[in-house]
Amino acid sequence: MENKFIFKSDAPSLQLSSDVQNGDYIEPFISFSDLLELHYANVYHRRAIKIKANMLSQIEIDESDLAKFLPQNVSEKEFLFEFCYNLELFGNAPIEKAGAKTNYKLYNIPAHEWRTNKDKQMFQVGKSGKKIKLDGYYLKFYSPSSRYYGEPDYLAAMCQILTNRQADMYNYSFFQNGARPDLAIIHENSEPSEEQIAAYKKFFSENYKGSANAHKTLLCYTNSIGEKDAKIRFEKLSEVQDLSFKALKEVSRDEIAA
Incomplete structure (x- = not known):
């Protein structure tokens, strides 16, 4: 009987890619630093991320041997919470595998510092631009915008x-x-002197900002022109x-x- 063999093709895809290569790794299609900034920009957004990470990390782990792969003083719940937080905040959750093939420890990588490439290799890139190659794994939410990075659902x-x-x-x-709307100082039938203009600028830029300068008074005076009464009024520009x-x-x- 004739033997038949099935060979798997390893031919690379010829599709175009919109992912941008930056040296050894591919840049995320959305800035992880911007996502981190948004995390601190809004309390409702931050609470939503925290709630979802808490819920996702509350899984039953009684029959799991995860603890033996974690460093000392890191519990399974803590590890899973950090993992889920990265996943919800960045849409990507990378884990470093440090050690030998069978004797290793797992560490969460700050997702905003993590990068990957077309070969699914992992890198950590610091603020200074220094990068190191790491072994490990990562989970990502599907994104239609990238083949290599996920995206958060928010x-x-x-x-x-x-x-x-x-x-x-x-x-x-x-x-x-000073909790004041934008104002215009209008002189009617008079012209402000150079000293007055300088005084206005100094008062509103130095003496009327912040709570320490609340309730301070601005003294205005006029230089009459002709027989008409001179007036000064404050007019709102917008509200x-x-x-x-x-x-x-x-x-x-x-x-x-x-």
């Missing part, structure tokens, strides 16, 4: 996260500038309604936490 809510942060920054700047900010933050909060 990318569709990034606009809401950024909008919420911009609203907070607006309010912060508002109070840093954002508090209710609109409140509604905006509530809507964005619900979409972020969803």
Whole structure:
């Protein structure tokens, strides 16, 4: 009887790739540093990540031998929580395998420092740009934007996260500038002197910002021109309604936490 053999093809794919090679590794299609910054930018987003990581890490591990592969003082729950946190925050969860083939330890790699290449090799890249090659494994959520990196499921809510942060920054700047709306100082039937203009600039830039300078008074005076009475008035240039900010933050909060 004639023997038949089946050979597996190892021919490489001829498809085009949008992934960008940077030396030994491929750059993620979305900045991991930006995702980390978003993590600290919004409390609702951060809480949602933490809740999901907590839920995913609460699996039954009574029959698992994971503990013997972990370093001292690291429990299975701690290891799994960090792993799930990386997965939820970055869409990627890399693990370093350190040691011999049968005698090794597992360490979570900070996902924002992790990189891979077309051969699925793993690298850790520090802030200084220094990189080291590591052995290990990684899990990723599927992403239609990359063959090598995953993506977190909150990318569709990034606009809401950024909008919420911009609203907070607006309010912060508002109070840093004395909790006053934008004002124009208008002189009627008079012209401000050079000394007055300098005094206005100094007062609003130095003496009216921050809580320590609250309730300070600006003294204004006029230089009359002709027979008409000279006046000084303050006029609002723009105003954002508090209710609109409140509604905006509530809507964005619900979409972020969803």
